[in-house]
Amino acid sequence: MRKKIVAGNWKMNKGFSEAEDLITEIADALEEVELTRVDVVICPPALYLEMATDIAEESNFSVGAQNVYPADSGAFTGEVSPTMLADLDVEYCIVGHSERRKYFGESHEFLAQKVDALLAHDIIPIFCCGEVLPEREAGIHFEVVKRQLEESLFHLPEDDFRAVVIAYEPVWAIGTGVTATKEQAQEMHSYIRTLVLKRYGSEAANEITILYGGSCNAKNAKELFSMPDVDGGLIGGASLKSDEFMAIVLSA
Numbered sequence: 001m002r003k004k005i006v007a008g009n010w011k012m013n014k015g016f017s018e019a020e021d022l023i024t025e026i027a028d029a030l031e032e033v034e035l036t037r038v039d040v041v042i043c044p045p046a047l048y049l050e051m052a053t054d055i056a057e058e059s060n061f062s063v064g065a066q067n068v069y070p071a072d073s074g075a076f077t078g079e080v081s082p083t084m085l086a087d088l089d090v091e092y093c094i095v096g097h098s099e100r101r102k103y104f105g106e107s108h109e110f111l112a113q114k115v116d117a118l119l120a121h122d123i124i125p126i127f128c129c130g131e132v133l134p135e136r137e138a139g140i141h142f143e144v145v146k147r148q149l150e151e152s153l154f155h156l157p158e159d160d161f162r163a164v165v166i167a168y169e170p171v172w173a174i175g176t177g178v179t180a181t182k183e184q185a186q187e188m189h190s191y192i193r194t195l196v197l198k199r200y201g202s203e204a205a206n207e208i209t210i211l212y213g214g215s216c217n218a219k220n221a222k223e224l225f226s227m228p229d230v231d232g233g234l235i236g237g238a239s240l241k242s243d244e245f246m247a248i249v250l251s252a
């Protein structure tokens with residue numbers, strides 16, 4: 001059975017002590033529950049990764065970064081390398097989030113380099129894909145997502161590809177309070193699985209974890225996660241409160 005994941009993307013939020021308190025609260029809450037089928041991942045800002053991995057060592061969650069630069073070292077002022085993430089025992093890294101595509105102009109090719117760099121260090125990319133509203137309205141959302149996958153992931157050999165987690169995040173649903181319906185999510189997740197089937201075969205298609213992201217919260221998570229091809233969620237705003245995040249974790 002494929003892995004279910006609930007990952008929290010904190011984006012650029014929380015001061016250090018607030019972040020420490022939130023991670024500690026989540027760690028404490030995770031101790032009270034028995035999670036057999038779902039992995040919990042917390043992706044705090046880069047400055048807090050060391051604190052997070054220290055707490056994670058004694059707890060039942062993994063730590064993910066929100067970004068990486070695809071080189072081991074060098075003259076890349078302000079960037080963080082996969083080697084640095086691996087040194088801190090960071091296990092996951094978000095790649096291709098729509099905010100990075102939009103505000104930092106990250107191309108399909110650059111994202112492919114990030115995916116390669118992470119996999120070379122055994123860090124699992126959480127690869128985000130999804131269409132903007134005009135693309136959905138124009139009925140080209142399937143083509144958009146297909147291209148994102150083809151250009152940034154489908155160059156991978158099968159073994160590497162199978163280490164990746166995909167997150168379908170319709171951009172019109174991110175941070176807007178407008179969630180995709182469970183039918184819309186299922187339709188795209190099933191389409192993504194079909195693309196994987198064609199490129200890598202049925203084992204990979206059955207095993208790949210596909211998360212939904214976009215205004216997922218404690219109220220709608222259960223319904224979204226009940227769909228057969230939705231294997232959990234990538235959660236933004238609702239991951240910033242321990243109670244709400246834990247309710248989502250328990251919905252998976």
Ligand code: PEP
Binds near residue numbers: 169173174175215234
């Ligand atoms: C995200 O940023 O990945 C996200 C899904 O945000 P939100 O849950 O706030 O829509």
